[in-house]
Amino acid sequence: MKGKGEHYTYWLESATDSNPFANPRALKELSEEAKQLITSEKWKMRRYFQDDSSSGTSSVGKSMDNFSTDFSDVQSFAIDNGIEESGRTDFSGTAGGDVSVCSIVSVGSELEDDVHDDGAIIGFSDELLSERATEWQDVSVGFSSTNEDVQTRVFDALFDALTECVDKSGKRLQVIETQLQAFVQDIAAQYSSNRPFYNFRSAAEILLRADFLWERHSKYERHDPWDRFILLFSALVHNLDHTGVPNSQLEAEGHTLVDQYKMRGAYQQRSSMDSALEMLEDDFEELYEEVFFGCPTFRKSVKNLMILDADMESDSNIPALVSNLGHVISRPAGDGRQSRKRSEACSGIVFVIATAGHYCQSYDQFLRWNGLQFQTELESFRSGRSADPRLEWHNRHALFFDEIIVPIVDLVDSIIPRVAYLKQCALSNKSLWQLNGKESLTAKLLPSAKVEIAPELDQDETEFLISRNVSMLGDLLKEIAVHQSVCTPSADLKNSNEVPVTTPYAEIQLAIEMEPVNADKPVSLQSMQTSMDLPPVVRSELRDFVISIASGYQDNAFHNFQHASHVAHLSNLLIHSMDGSKEGAAGIVNDPFVRFAIVLSAIVHDVGHTGVPNSRLAKEDPNLADKYNNKSLAEQNSVDVAWEILMSKNFTNLQKSIFGNSMAKRQRLRQLLVNSVMATDIFDEDLRVLRQLRWEQAASSVNCKATL
Numbered sequence: 001m002k003g004k005g006e007h008y009t010y011w012l013e014s015a016t017d018s019n020p021f022a023n024p025r026a027l028k029e030l031s032e033e034a035k036q037l038i039t040s041e042k043w044k045m046r047r048y049f050q051d052d053s054s055s056g057t058s059s060v061g062k063s064m065d066n067f068s069t070d071f072s073d074v075q076s077f078a079i080d081n082g083i084e085e086s087g088r089t090d091f092s093g094t095a096g097g098d099v100s101v102c103s104i105v106s107v108g109s110e111l112e113d114d115v116h117d118d119g120a121i122i123g124f125s126d127e128l129l130s131e132r133a134t135e136w137q138d139v140s141v142g143f144s145s146t147n148e149d150v151q152t153r154v155f156d157a158l159f160d161a162l163t164e165c166v167d168k169s170g171k172r173l174q175v176i177e178t179q180l181q182a183f184v185q186d187i188a189a190q191y192s193s194n195r196p197f198y199n200f201r202s203a204a205e206i207l208l209r210a211d212f213l214w215e216r217h218s219k220y221e222r223h224d225p226w227d228r229f230i231l232l233f234s235a236l237v238h239n240l241d242h243t244g245v246p247n248s249q250l251e252a253e254g255h256t257l258v259d260q261y262k263m264r265g266a267y268q269q270r271s272s273m274d275s276a277l278e279m280l281e282d283d284f285e286e287l288y289e290e291v292f293f294g295c296p297t298f299r300k301s302v303k304n305l306m307i308l309d310a311d312m313e314s315d316s317n318i319p320a321l322v323s324n325l326g327h328v329i330s331r332p333a334g335d336g337r338q339s340r341k342r343s344e345a346c347s348g349i350v351f352v353i354a355t356a357g358h359y360c361q362s363y364d365q366f367l368r369w370n371g372l373q374f375q376t377e378l379e380s381f382r383s384g385r386s387a388d389p390r391l392e393w394h395n396r397h398a399l400f401f402d403e404i405i406v407p408i409v410d411l412v413d414s415i416i417p418r419v420a421y422l423k424q425c426a427l428s429n430k431s432l433w434q435l436n437g438k439e440s441l442t443a444k445l446l447p448s449a450k451v452e453i454a455p456e457l458d459q460d461e462t463e464f465l466i467s468r469n470v471s472m473l474g475d476l477l478k479e480i481a482v483h484q485s486v487c488t489p490s491a492d493l494k495n496s497n498e499v500p501v502t503t504p505y506a507e508i509q510l511a512i513e514m515e516p517v518n519a520d521k522p523v524s525l526q527s528m529q530t531s532m533d534l535p536p537v538v539r540s541e542l543r544d545f546v547i548s549i550a551s552g553y554q555d556n557a558f559h560n561f562q563h564a565s566h567v568a569h570l571s572n573l574l575i576h577s578m579d580g581s582k583e584g585a586a587g588i589v590n591d592p593f594v595r596f597a598i599v600l601s602a603i604v605h606d607v608g609h610t611g612v613p614n615s616r617l618a619k620e621d622p623n624l625a626d627k628y629n630n631k632s633l634a635e636q637n638s639v640d641v642a643w644e645i646l647m648s649k650n651f652t653n654l655q656k657s658i659f660g661n662s663m664a665k666r667q668r669l670r671q672l673l674v675n676s677v678m679a680t681d682i683f684d685e686d687l688r689v690l691r692q693l694r695w696e697q698a699a700s701s702v703n704c705k706a707t708l
Contacts, residue, residue, distance in 0.1 A: 266310030479592030514587020601676035604642035
């Protein structure tokens with residue numbers, strides 16, 4: 001679009017009704033702003049008009065000096081409101097010394113970005129861009145800040161926003177200030193301190209991010225002053241009543257909030273809003289009146305943002321949310337209803353990116369909040385209220401960057417120019433997460449666990465295998481509990497109390513004698529164990545243990561978790577097919593402790609396996625070869641890895657359910673584990689001879705006792 005004024009020519013690209021910076025109405029305003037700028041002579045402070053020639057006078061400056069207007073000497077609207085930052089225009093001078101209005105505006109966008117207190121404009125530079133990016137990175141409550149410090153920052157932002165909306169004169173403002181401060185304190189107190197992620201500090205962080213972005217957006221587009229206060233209020237209260245699980249889980253549980261809000265969704269967000277507004281109405285009358293008389297649509301506007309937050313809970317909802325917001329802001333602003341829709345969409349975009357802002361801040365900031373979210377979901381899983389987050393956490397958040405964060409950041413860029421650093425940070429964090437995410441998660445979130453994150457297998461198959469293994473081991477643990485309660489404890493068997501020696505290979509026994517069947521108390525263990533349940537803490541630890549073992553398996557073609565699970569399943573079937581009435585099998589079939597040890601050994605027998613034979617492994621890892629004396633490296637390593645995980649403090653309840661407080665049973669479990677896993681090395685000559693002796697002993701008519 002090109003046009004000519006009395007003293008200037010303008011040229012704008014994409015000057016259509018849908019362009020908020022370059023449409024006919026904007027051009028008219030631009031014309032007035034340019035006249036004011038010329039009159040105020042502030043243009044002389046711009047580097048574009050400074051002399052850099054031998055003549056000592058800028059040619060542009062000369063032509064500008066020729067202008068004579070009747071306008072009063074007022075500050076330019078463009079300077080006051082940051083229009084020169086738009087970056088959406090091109091400029092060109094014309095013959096006869098005229099200068100384009102767009103020259104003035106776009107020069108500001110190319111070179112200038114701030115205003116000194118005296119009205120002088122400073123140049124825009126890469127350093128300033130870097131400074132803005134650093135400011136965004138630093139938008140944080142700080143984990144070392146006290147709650148009082150955080151409350152003060154929240155109050156300052158809210159009060160600053162509110163003073164733009166209300167009468168600043170009289171004593172009423174002092175009353176409102178006092179009540180707002182007390183309101184923030186009460187909101188902070190009502191947030192649960194037991195939720196790592198959905199707490200007051202998280203809400204405060206989102207509020208500060210929203211304020212940072214809205215302040216920059218307001219330089220380019222004017223809105224009702226109440227929009228800022230609505231945005232910050234919503235950020236403050238949106239998780240007030242959050243239970244730590246998604247709304248879909250509340251529906252599955254038939255939670256009271258579902259009935260209260262009649263299946264309309266966003267249950268926790270609606271409840272949070274109602275709790276906050278009820279508090280406002282009951283305890284802060286003057287503040288409530290000021291807000292609701294000043295903005296009659298306050299509740300509706302807050303509710304709309306609450307629903308947006310609820311939509312962010314489901315990854316599948318977000319693309320549609322982004323698309324809808326993008327559709328609204330792409331349409332002409334217009335007047336009345338459409339203008340209001342655009343304002344709400346802009347608020348929604350800022351609110352959405354503020355809630356996910358840690359994805360596009362520093363990597364440390366991302367990891368910190370990602371870790372708290374992980375901790376929240378893990379606690380929810382352990383209480384039986386959600387799926388296990390560890391199975392897909394790494395992949396889920398890698399995809400979240402591409403499918404969710406980048407499209408949202410692109411929306412932000414459409415309403416706030418020059419925030420490319422958001423996308424740059426997001427893409428950088430995505431790369432670091434893909435490269436180091438698993439290690440970061442293990443080190444930062446679960447330092448006590450050797451391995452926690454599940455392997456890169458098909459998630460549905462991994463979940464199935466984990467669940468099946470947990471079910472098998474869980475049934476055996478129930479049998480162990482029943483067996484211990486009805487059977488007379490036998491005396492410790494030979495070698496039961498020996499302390500483990502240096503390596504698993506050195507612990508191998510020719511035969512581990514099975515306990516005799518206790519016939520004085522016949523009982524149907526199978527029927528008894530089906531009527532009991534494992535304590536929830538034991539089942540939770542059992543599942544965690546299996547996941548830890550699964551994560552220790554590498555992505556090998558054969559020696560992987562799928563293979564180990566198949567071996568465990570077949571071992572269990574083979575044991576059940578044995579005739580427990582025969583003496584040679586009775587000690588195995590009728591002793592759930594032994595059967596548990598065998599199935600456990602099958603699950604862990606290749607954990608940590610690198611996929612290469614021991615001969616090659618010895619060359620690739622000399623330290624491992626030295627540690628295990630060049631004997632059965634992979635098998636010994638699997639025993640050590642599995643035993644270290646099982647004996648960690650994360651699984652104390654699981655340990656007690658297996659062997660109680662008996663050191664003899666603990667050592668017996670290790671003996672069974674060592675003999676079973678070491679038997680899988682079929683190439684070691686010494687172990688081959690040992691196996692042959694076992695077969696001969698087992699087949700002997702003289703000694704047909706059950707052995708392993």
